[in-house]
Amino acid sequence: MDTVVSLRTLGFRRWYERTLIEAHLWLITCFLAMVLALALxxxxxxxxxxxxRLPLIVGAAFSAIGAWKSYRRYFRTLRCAEAVGQAATCPHCGAYGRFDIVTPCTDETADETRAIACCNKCRGNWRLSLQNHV
Ligand SMILES: [Zn+2]
Known part of the structure; x- marks a missing residue:
C-alpha cells in the first residue's frame, strides 16, 4: 500500500507501529534465508x-539472493518509518504524531511523495516528504 494512503487510513501511530513490525519481519526473513543458504x-x-549437487547450489544461490533482497527491504522500510517519524512533529505546537494527511501533493517522483499534514491539536499545516518503501 502506498505510504500516503496507508497513513490516511491507519493514522500515524498505527502506521508507524505496523511499518516497524513489517521492517523487522523482513529482518527475520533475511536471517532465515541466510540460514537456509548456508544449510544448502x-x-x-x-x-x-x-x-x-546442482539443485542444492542453485537453491543456496536463490536463498542468498532472497536474503539480500530482504535485507534491502528491511532498511528501506526502516528508513521510511524513520523519515516520517522525524517529520511527525508539528512545527507550530510541537505535538508528535497527531496529524492527518490533508492532500497529497502532485509533484511526485518515483521514490518520494509530498503531502500536506494538518495537526489535530492546533490545525496548523506543514509539508511531509514521504518515501515509498514498497
Ligand atoms: Zn500543532
Missing part, C-alpha cells in the same frame, strides 16, 4: 552424487 551450501559440499 553445506549439504551441497557433503553430497557425493553430482546430479544432486
Amino acid at each position: 551450501f553445506e549439504t551441497h559440499n557433503e553430497t557425493l552424487v553430482q546430479a544432486q
Whole structure:
C-alpha cells in the first residue's frame, strides 16, 4: 500500500507501529534465508552424487539472493518509518504524531511523495516528504 494512503487510513501511530513490525519481519526473513543458504551450501559440499549437487547450489544461490533482497527491504522500510517519524512533529505546537494527511501533493517522483499534514491539536499545516518503501 502506498505510504500516503496507508497513513490516511491507519493514522500515524498505527502506521508507524505496523511499518516497524513489517521492517523487522523482513529482518527475520533475511536471517532465515541466510540460514537456509548456508544449510544448502553445506549439504551441497557433503553430497557425493553430482546430479544432486546442482539443485542444492542453485537453491543456496536463490536463498542468498532472497536474503539480500530482504535485507534491502528491511532498511528501506526502516528508513521510511524513520523519515516520517522525524517529520511527525508539528512545527507550530510541537505535538508528535497527531496529524492527518490533508492532500497529497502532485509533484511526485518515483521514490518520494509530498503531502500536506494538518495537526489535530492546533490545525496548523506543514509539508511531509514521504518515501515509498514498497
Ligand atoms: Zn500543532
